[in-house]
Amino acid sequence: MRVLISSCLLGMKTRYDGRDKKYDISFLPAGAEIIPFCPEVEAGLGIPREPIELVLQGDDCIRVLGRESRKEFTEVLEMCCLKKIRELRKEGVDYIVLKSRSPSCGTETPLHDYEGNEIGVAQGIWARIIAEELPDVPCKTV
Numbered sequence: 001m002r003v004l005i006s007s008c009l010l011g012m013k014t015r016y017d018g019r020d021k022k023y024d025i026s027f028l029p030a031g032a033e034i035i036p037f038c039p040e041v042e043a044g045l046g047i048p049r050e051p052i053e054l055v056l057q058g059d060d061c062i063r064v065l066g067r068e069s070r071k072e073f074t075e076v077l078e079m080c081c082l083k084k085i086r087e088l089r090k091e092g093v094d095y096i097v098l099k100s101r102s103p104s105c106g107t108e109t110p111l112h113d114y115e116g117n118e119i120g121v122a123q124g125i126w127a128r129i130i131a132e133e134l135p136d137v138p139c140k141t142v
């Protein structure tokens with residue numbers, strides 16, 4: 001069984017602040033092959049890095065912007081995530097575990113207006129691409 005997991009849940013210090021979010025993954029079957037993946041690090045955003053957030057543009061366009069700089073990271077993250085999807089399709093993946101509330105990995109992440117006000121929730125960019133591209137792979141958010 002191949003399991004893709006948000007790297008920070010495995011204790012890898014990939015978060016924007018250089019910390020991890022280690023989570024007990026003993027619920028996974030013994031012998032599962034673990035595939036760590038952090039879209040933000042893989043996309044070259046660095047550690048530490050400016051926190052990013054989901055920002056609603058117009059009626060239904062969600063962008064990923066730096067919290068302070070408002071620099072746009074949408075395309076670079078999308079490209080990195082789609083590359084990983086191609087790899088996963090080729091090598092196989094049976095189960096996915098994602099970190100909640102992340103603008104990349106979270107399934108119900110705070111959504112902001114351009115001024116930074118919280119206006120709802122939305123899927124993180126990686127979570128959305130997984131739902132679109134790998135709809136049959138079971139996915140758990142923790």
Ligand code: SF4
Pocket residue numbers: 006007008009014015016037038039040041099102104105
């Ligand atoms: S992008 Fe995902 S894997 Fe990377 S630190 Fe954030 S929640 Fe963890």
